[in-house]
Amino acid sequence: MKLDKSSFTLLETIISTLILSIIIVGFSNSFFYDNLDEEYILLNKLENNFTTSSYSSDFAKQNKNLTLKINETQTKTITVKEIEYKDNKIRLKKYEM
Template sequence: MAKNSFTLFETLISMTILIIIISGFLNSSYYDEKAINTSALLNSLENDFDTNNYTNFIAEPIKEIRIIKNNTTEEQILVKKYSFENDDIKIFKYEK
């Protein structure tokens, strides 16, 4: 005799497996909205660095830094520090 329909038990098993698979996709980090927003913010900050647009950054006063090369040559340079900080990201850049 051929069986043409699912039994109630088979239907429940199929639904349980389907729910587990769907909930796994929904809870995976691939769909994490916070990570996506952080990634977009990092991309925006990188573009600001590339175009020297420091409107979103805090500019600190110019500092003098001493660099020693090969334990013999000493060089003094003036740099300005730009920083950005929020709950998830802390980033800074020194510029000559």
């Protein structure tokens, strides 16, 4: 009578666990996740600056005149302040009256 062994040996279990832990550590320390954290922090900071209207030197500010047409006959000109943040990946604009 021949017995077939179908279970893992201790050595195979250790090797499988080692390979799996290397893969998990590799994904958790990858550049992709770190980059997302930095972009999230930057976007959160920009949102706070736009909300509180506390603009640093990173923001470009200028006044612009807009001409509005009312009923195809009347025109009205208003002055708005344009606040812009421009980066390599992000470009945001806000208009204030």
